[in-house]
């Protein structure tokens with residue numbers, strides 16, 4: 001099978017490519033070439049900007065992919081370009097979306113438009129009633145202004161001449177994670193603090209996470225298995241822990257023997273208070289992917305944490 005992998009030179013894509021190559025697929029990666037990593041030798045490289053896909057349209061059409069894997073589909077405009085180029089070509093799309101499409105995400109960020117939705121969130125749980133969640137935010141993300149995965153999903157899934165699968169990713173962690181999702185807790189463990197304080201609501205809050213290699217395995221599976229066409233799947237490791245359990249799991253792997261203590265917000269130091277509403281869980285149900293495509297996470301939790309802790313510690317100077 002020929003796979004065009006857009007933006008597969010980054011954190012997640014680097015872990016997807018070997019899975020496709022090992023299964024004998026012919027892979028071309030489209031990227032700008034601004035990252036340090038070039039694609040592996042056995043991958044064809046198409047240099048281009050995904051915001052001006054028409055510039056490399058001829059090369060894309062020559063490659064004639066059976067599957068277009070888009071890891072960096074952020075805006076409606078980008079999606080329209082994909083549709084315009086690949087509609088009716090016989091190719092299908094696998095698009096990476098996010099759990100931030102759910103209405104609970106707005107509630108979590110203190111912008112509730114409804115009471116908390118029951119969790120775990122199935123794929124048909126209510127979506128945000130607002131749009132452009134990062135517009136106006138100061139962040140190091142070039143697409144913050146127009147980012148909206150809800151519009152990406154709707155446009156793709158509404159185009160009958162371009163079959164598509166949508167994967168809603170959880171919080172992804174692992175070696176190479178630029179967001180350093182483990183670091184805040186790990187730093188306190190490395191500093192040998194006796195206690196890690198959590199706000200009471202935070203201690204029982206649940207957020208679905210995914211180790212990067214497990215997420216990559218789900219992405220590769222959706223690329224290789226056409227049974228996912230027309231479906232939206234939540235992706236994530238099972239189980240989804242409470243925040244207290246999550247910290248305790250990290251502690252076990254990191255060899256930290258302190259206590260995780262839940263306290264009322266009023267007793268939390270200012271620097272640990274977060275401007276969020278912990279009643280809104282970001283816990284997604286990942287059973288459909290496991291059932292429909294027989295997805296199994298390849299890396300167990302303790303091993304995933306061990307590799308991530310090791311990687312983080314190399315950056316923490318230990």
Ligand SMILES: NC(=O)c1ccc[n+]([C@@H]2O[C@H](COP(=O)([O-])OP(=O)(O)OC[C@H]3O[C@@H](n4cnc5c(N)ncnc54)[C@H](OP(=O)(O)O)[C@@H]3O)[C@@H](O)[C@H]2O)c1
Pocket residue numbers: 006007008009010011012013014030031032033034035048049050051071072073096097098099169170171172173
């Ligand atoms: N990390 C998480 O926790 C999380 C959670 C939910 C969803 N997601 C989703 O996961 C995806 C991000 O994956 P990732 O972390 O692997 O991305 P990443 O590390 O940012 O990598 C993206 C790659 O795409 C290339 N690229 C960026 N802009 C480009 C452009 N305009 N044209 C062509 N290539 C471009 C870059 O390579 P060059 O610089 O060489 O072009 C880069 O290596 C997003 O769709 C995000 O919404 C992530």
